[in-house]
Amino acid sequence: MEQPEAFEARQQILTGLHAGESLLWSGQPPTGLLFRPGDFFMVPFSLFWGGFAFFWEYMAIRGGAPLVFCLFGLPFVLIGLYLIIGRFFIDARMRDTTIYAITSERILVETGLFSRRTISVRLRDVGPVTLTERADGRGTISFASGVPLSGRRSAAAGITFELIEQARNVHQIFESAQSRHRAIS
Numbered sequence: 001m002e003q004p005e006a007f008e009a010r011q012q013i014l015t016g017l018h019a020g021e022s023l024l025w026s027g028q029p030p031t032g033l034l035f036r037p038g039d040f041f042m043v044p045f046s047l048f049w050g051g052f053a054f055f056w057e058y059m060a061i062r063g064g065a066p067l068v069f070c071l072f073g074l075p076f077v078l079i080g081l082y083l084i085i086g087r088f089f090i091d092a093r094m095r096d097t098t099i100y101a102i103t104s105e106r107i108l109v110e111t112g113l114f115s116r117r118t119i120s121v122r123l124r125d126v127g128p129v130t131l132t133e134r135a136d137g138r139g140t141i142s143f144a145s146g147v148p149l150s151g152r153r154s155a156a157a158g159i160t161f162e163l164i165e166q167a168r169n170v171h172q173i174f175e176s177a178q179s180r181h182r183a184i185s
Contacts, residue, residue, distance in 0.1 A: 013101040025173045026101040029162045033088050050080030100161040102174050109159055119159055123181040131171045139167025
């Protein structure tokens, strides 16, 4: 039986399909807090940044420094708080509101914290596709766009379906849909 979140995602995608277009697959990235490989660098950096900013503020306030010195450190403290903990919650919320889909005509990504943004690329415009798969079957599919935009890659060149379940199966669904679409065109 389909999970409630998956059902809602499927319904949201279905409402935006074009006439004659069918949904072949939809899914979402994992929810909750997630530690990524890049965090091996970011955690020590954020602790260093935040530690220095907190120390500056503490010393400025404790030492009776002029108000301008205390205020100068506040943006750095806020950035430190975001780097240390806030970015994990923003990332979790973004993934919680992200929906991926493959249709008979295109690939879609719907996401957004405060407003919905939909990225749509027609199957015929998708260039090379990269599948990165983990041992548990989760993986990331990266789609490149073959449509140039002012002599450069298009804005859609960086579309990814991040850490989806059964990534290899989803990759095969995409390849089949793209093959069918090219045969028809």
